[in-house]
Amino acid sequence: MTAHDSTTVLGDTASQASARAKTAGKADDMAMLRTAAEVTRDIGTARPDIYWPDMLISAAVGYAALAGAILIDNAVLAIASGIVSVLALYRALLFIHELTHIHRNALPGFRLVWNLIVGIPLLTPSLMYENVHTLHHARTRYGTAEDPEYLPLALMKPWSLPLFILVALLAPLAFLIRSAILVPLGVVIPPLRKLVWEKFSALSINPDFRRRPAEGEFARQVFWQELGASIWAIALIASVFAFGWRPLAIALVVLSGVAVLNQLRTLVAHLWENEGEPMSVTAQYLDSVNVPPPSPLAVLWAPVGLRYHALHHLLPSLPYHSLAEAHRRLNERLGATSTYAEANHPGLFVLVARIARSTMVRGSDRRAPKRAEAA
Structure with a gap:
């Protein structure tokens, strides 16, 4: 490394550290928060005429394309069908995010039907996200060690990013083993049941997160969802004896594609x-990301409103179909130089490059935070 390169790295480190400190310590922009609440009062109701067709069509296309990937003999067409299946099932699966935020009476029957046709068949029932994701939105938990969905990835070592993505490849197999073997064994081995619930029953990325026991109505939902997922997982394994390994293997490959795509979205x-450190709502917003139009591919890798993830952190209960209109109104009211505009980013690859640069700079700084070093 030349003297010039060393100076550049040191400068980048100081600049990024200064930017982080500025964001983390940022007080709430009350004008932005008030405006966000004001301009969205008329679009806060979840519309069943949008939720139901979107979810059902996405699932139907995903399963039809998965059948094509399994049954078509032509390799090119089978791969193309598999890609369509990944994208459609990914969209259907991401309605799990909406289930954690919409009012329980907003869409009668939607949670049950989603679990029956998407959550349980994909071995990711809503119990894996409900009462977990809401902790990520808790005012005093976001970005702390108690946040199940946060790791300081930009401050970790460079090899952490590819590992973060690649581990998702094994998620479908892990879910299959969990539901087919570990959950049934937990019925007769209480310590195993406790371990599976605490460590392997949440869509979290924080390895230190432990789930608390389910209670009340949620505990009843967990019982039926676990029962359904276990029966389905055992049936999938048994299907090998009737149909051979190929159908299950292809299905697991498609689900690995869904998991990797979701992990990539999570990364950005x-x-x-x-x-x-605890952060203000505005600081949490600025640590989150909007990828608004005209980014052309965001509708594929961040569907169901997740391209407006920063806006979602401002208004967690706003239904996904209202986020684009809310974004338009806020841009119009607050302008391009506002705090609101600071969370808008141009696209996936720019964001990945930013985080990768940060890890490379941070990797040269031996004073990395203890939490990041431990991870």
Whole structure:
């Protein structure tokens, strides 16, 4: 490394550290928060005429394309069908995010039907996200060690990013083993049941997160969802004896594609620059990401409103179909130089490059935060 390169790296480190400190310590922009609440009062109701067709059509296309990937003999067409299946099932699966935020009486029957046709068949029932994701939105938990969905990825070592993506490849197999073997064994082995619930029953990325026991109505939902997922997982394994390994193997490959795509989206959902301190709502917003139009591919890798993830952190209960209109109104009211505009980013690859640069700079700094080093 030349003297010039060394100076550049040191400058980048100081600049990024200064930017992180500025964001983490940022007080709430009350004008932005008030405006966000005001301009969205008339679009806060979840519309069943949008939710139901979107979810059902996405699932139908996904399963039809998966059948094509399994049954078509032509390799090119089978691969193309598999890609369509990944994208459609990914969209259907991401309605799990909406289930954690919409009012329980907003869409009668939607949670049950989603679990029956998407959550359980994909071995990701809503119990894996409900009462977990809401902790990520808790005012005093976001970005701290108690946040199940946060790691300071931008402050970790460079090899952490590819590992973060690649581990998702094994998620479908892990879910299959969990539901087919570990959950049934847990019925007769209480310590195993406790371990599976605490460590392997949440869509979290924080390895230190432990789930608390389910209670009340949620505990009853967990019982039926676990029962359904276990029966389905055992049936999938048994199907090998009737149909051979090929159908199950192809299905697992497609689901691995869904998991990797979701992990890539997760990687750019935030800037991941908080070192564990509690943050204001505005600071949480600025550590989150909007990828608004005209970014052409965001509708595929961040569907169901997730291209407006920063806006979602401002208004968690706003239904996904209202986020684009809310974004338009806020841009119009607040302008391009506002705090609101600071969370808008141009696209996936720019965000990945930003986080990768940060890890490379941070990797040369031996004073990395303890939480990041431990990870």
